[in-house]
Amino acid sequence: MSCEPHWLARIDAALVGEHGGALYAEARAHAEGCAACAATWRAACGHLAALERRPGRLPEAVEAAVLGRVLDALSASGDLAPAPNAEVVPVPAKVTAPSPPSSRRRAGAVGSMVGAAAVASITFIALRTPPETAHPGPSEGFQARGGETPRAGFQVFCVEPRGASGEPVVRSSGASGLAAPLQCDASGRLQFTYSVPQDLAQAGDTAVHLFATGPEGQVVWYWPRAGQVTPVEAGGRNVPLPGSFDVGALHGAGRWRITGVFSYTLGDRETLDALARSGGEAAVAAWAARSGAPVEGAGLWMDIDPTARRTGGAE
């Protein structure tokens, strides 16, 4: 009883958390129909449970995959809260406006996991309080758990021209910054919004920086654009950054981490790029912190499937 060797590697990668979304679903679907790989899958689950000191439980990566599928299906069926002010995000001219979630079928959404190419969960690096500014309490900004702390933050949207049902789909990372996975096809385009409570911004020179780090340390920049800086609108909530970014064209295969940083310094891309390549998000966060902007971790994970269809084009 055996199977092609590459499936073994793909099953291992899925079960250790290297493959999310479509790649996980593909490996899982293969194992369902292949006796050898099903046995491999079951045995690996037991072995990883032993390593993770969780006897009898599914591997962490499997539990994460289940959560992703559940939230994706509920979101597609309109069973979840809509992303706050998601409607303010302008859809790029090349992309048809999304239809309401209720028009998508739950079963279709579950099935679309096989075709989905990217999975991401967002948290963010954000300002908490400006220098020498007393905390004023809840305001227009994002609320931390417990509703006490206004927070600045980012939200990421993946706009797919055609979802599994053939209709356009807009998926959102959610504003909470927690681990809810974002599904995004490689043919999709990424868009970003930011929120900065009025009392957390430093007038005139608060800037936003967004970039992604690839599995081999490669860096893709979203904002600022080359030769520019990207100041933010103080007090803005869910303010869309103009333009969008082709998921498939800009990102190679593997797991990417999207990081967002606010600073009180208008950093240029060249300076920040050097920091990101040498020290990753920690170096950029440290740079932002030196500007006086308190920061808190972390970033957004995204898996890119190189086999998914691509629409071509860049930012």
Next chain:
Amino acid sequence: MTFFRGQPELVERFRAGDTSVLTEVYLAYIGPLQNVLRQGFAVQADARSFHIAGIADPMEVEAACQEVFMRAFKSSARQAYDPARSYANYLFRIARNWRIDAFRKRRPEVSFDAAPVLGAEVEDEAPLVEARMIDAEVEALVADYLAGLPARDRDYFQGRLFGGRTQTEAAAALGLTRIQGRRIEARVKTGLLAWLRAHGHSPAVSRAGRPEEEVE
């Protein structure tokens, strides 16, 4: 478990479908739910007691967890939850009803209308001696494998496995970023699977899940 006790704001967000709260609920209950699904339970119908067997196959457990949380997180189920009561019981009742539904389809002659669930007091069968020996051997091999890791990787896993740290925390304790910690974790886990296979723990000799069955 008392996830929502004294937190009406959290209940509101849960009912509204806030994905961050749903994620927290999921993380809190995914482990206990697996126990319930694996354990099986007794149910009374037509003046007889039936044992709905537990699910042992990890692939079936995965599918079952997805189905149960899909049902539990639907808007109608979120609205129906009474926060004065245990969410664990609510979730587990959904799981049991789903299992009973599946059983009913295979045993249409049994009337399960208003059938009381007797609880999960029926223990799953004890693992076979052979399976226990294999488990013990795997544990010993895992220990050997971890002992042979580079110091940094071993320290990372000490933090993750024994320190109860998240990836971010375990990485930060070693001055690493989360992505570096993640890479260590994936590399170590992949290496472990290869290590166990190299030591004879191919699927053929590993403990397989017992088939699902219903017994009266």
